[in-house]
Amino acid sequence: MGYKCRIPCVKPLMTNRKRQKCLTWAKEKKNWTVAQWSKVLFSDESKFCISFGNEGPRVWRKSGEAHNPSCLREEGHIHLSNPHLAKMKEDILYHFDLGTNTHDFPALFGDVKFVCVGGSPWRMKAFAQYITGELKLGNPEEEIANICAGTDRYAMYKVGPVLAISHGMGIPSISIMLHELIKLLYHSKCTDVTVIRIGTSGGIGIDPGSVVITSQSVNPCFKPEFEQIVLGKTVIRSTQLNNELAQELAQCSKEINEFNTVIGSTMCTLDFYEGQARLDGAICSYTEEEKMQYLKAAYEAGIRNIEMESSVFAAMCNVSGLRAAVVCVTLLNRLDGDQISSSHDVLVEYQQRPQKLVGYFIKNRMSQNLNKTESIQIWCLCTRTELENHIASAIWGKINGVIQKYNSSCKKTSPHTDTLA
Numbered sequence: 229m230g231y232k233c234r235i236p237c238v239k240p241l242m243t244n245r246k247r248q249k250c251l252t253w254a255k256e257k258k259n260w261t262v263a264q265w266s267k268v269l270f271s272d273e274s275k276f277c278i279s280f281g282n283e284g285p286r287v288w289r290k291s292g293e294a295h296n297p298s299c300l301r302e303e304g305h306i307h308l309s310n311p312h313l314a315k316m317k318e319d320i321l322y323h324f325d326l327g328t329n330t331h332d333f334p335a336l337f338g339d340v341k342f343v344c345v346g347g348s349p350w351r352m353k354a355f356a357q358y359i360t361g362e363l364k365l366g367n368p369e370e371e372i373a374n375i376c377a378g379t380d381r382y383a384m385y386k387v388g389p390v391l392a393i394s395h396g397m398g399i400p401s402i403s404i405m406l407h408e409l410i411k412l413l414y415h416s417k418c419t420d421v422t423v424i425r426i427g428t429s430g431g432i433g434i435d436p437g438s439v440v441i442t443s444q445s446v447n448p449c450f451k452p453e454f455e456q457i458v459l460g461k462t463v464i465r466s467t468q469l470n471n472e473l474a475q476e477l478a479q480c481s482k483e484i485n486e487f488n489t490v491i492g493s494t495m496c497t498l499d500f501y502e503g504q505a506r507l508d509g510a511i512c513s514y515t516e517e518e519k520m521q522y523l524k525a526a527y528e529a530g531i532r533n534i535e536m537e538s539s540v541f542a543a544m545c546n547v548s549g550l551r552a553a554v555v556c557v558t559l560l561n562r563l564d565g566d567q568i569s570s571s572h573d574v575l576v577e578y579q580q581r582p583q584k585l586v587g588y589f590i591k592n593r594m595s596q597n598l599n600k601t602e603s604i605q606i607w608c609l610c611t612r613t614e615l616e617n618h619i620a621s622a623i624w625g626k627i628n629g630v631i632q633k634y635n636s637s638c639k640k641t642s643p644h645t646d647t648l649a
């Protein structure tokens with residue numbers, strides 16, 4: 229039939245309102261002089277792609293349809309890969325107890341920029357309270373309302389631009405939550421959203437308490453794929469995660485400097501016991517040697533931890549154009565045993581590590597965004613020469629910042645410029 233699966237072109241999608249605005253803008257400037265235009269800098273030729281690589285949403289299109297609006301994707305926007313949704317008069321997110329006819333999604337969630345998900349409702353509530361304190365958005369001791377109080381399936385808390393949601397245990401549970409979350413973000417018209425799973429896992433060859441930032445989620449055969457049966461046919465989706473985001477999180481951990489953090493592959497299994505090569509389940513069909521051989525091979529393949537949700541999480545975020553990361557603490561080293569035997573207090577402290585790291589990352593990102601808004605305001609108001617000066621001073625500001633950081637990390641007191649040479 230001539231359809232091919234392609235990465236959609238990224239363009240600002242032109243609604244009638246946007247078309248009208250462009251026309252009004254052009255009419256207003258119809259008689260501008262050369263002197264007036266010389267104060268304007270056009271930068272539409274530069275494209276800095278920081279969010280997507282080869283992964284991401286795809287569209288089915290015929291040749292010549294690349295610029296057809298239905299085949300485009302707007303940068304930073306949520307991509308819904310389901311043509312049927314547009315025909316629905318109402319969308320009920322049953323497991324969240326929210327609906328598009330009963331709730332004003334853009335008003336409730338339109339400002340969401342970060343979504344943090346984790347297994348237990350208790351842990352996500354604790355995270356929401358922690359982030360309240362970190363972002364200075366209220367009293368972290370105060371009770372916080374569960375948006376999904378009408379259902380006992382998932383718990384959801386909102387703190388400023390951060391949404392914290394529990395997803396339960398395993399692929400089926402997180403997958404239902406993600407379907408509804410992605411639709412929630414879409415209906416709310418959210419843009420530039422980062423989604424992070426903060427969780428626990430079993431480590432392979434690293435000390436308990438280490439944090440693993442997932443580069444890719446792999447299946448029990450060590451392949452970076454998520455396989456699902458749809459209408460009786462096998463659909464395979466990529467489970468690669470965003471490398472830049474992983475690096476940024478690793479940098480945050482360096483700055484916190486409180487616990488060991490590594491970037492590595494994460495194995496995602498369907499089960500905690502046999503699926504993760506444990507010897508202590510109710511059923512076990514292999515020997516201890518076979519178990520050790522398997523875990524050592526996993527380590528050799530670059531796998532540093534095992535958990536139960538990352539594959540479908542990565543696959544669904546990829547398809548929907550969402551920047552995503554998985555940050556899990558390891559509760560034990562599986563090369564040393566199977567039972568989680570650390571004390572309650574130690575486990576609670578371990579579980580706080582991904583929260584601390586992601587809290588720091590969000591705080592950093594938000595302060596960067598504030599700086600960006602300030603510079604955009606300055607840039608819009610200035611002439612070309614002023615703009616050049618601003619850029620120059622911004623670059624020098626950055627360089628000075630780096631030098632100061634370098635100086636303080638070297639414990640040198642007098643300024644020096646050797647990094648500039």
Ligand SMILES: O=P(O)(O)O[C@H]1O[C@H](CO)[C@@H](O)[C@H]1O
Pocket residue numbers: 346347348396397398426427428429500535536537556
């Ligand atoms: O990250 P959390 O929610 O702790 O989840 C991890 O712990 C559960 C097993 O105890 C699995 O769901 C696994 O992925």
Ligand SMILES: O=c1cc[nH]c(=O)[nH]1
Pocket residue numbers: 428429430431500504534535536559
């Ligand atoms: O070993 C572990 C620990 C936490 N979660 C898992 O899935 N496995």
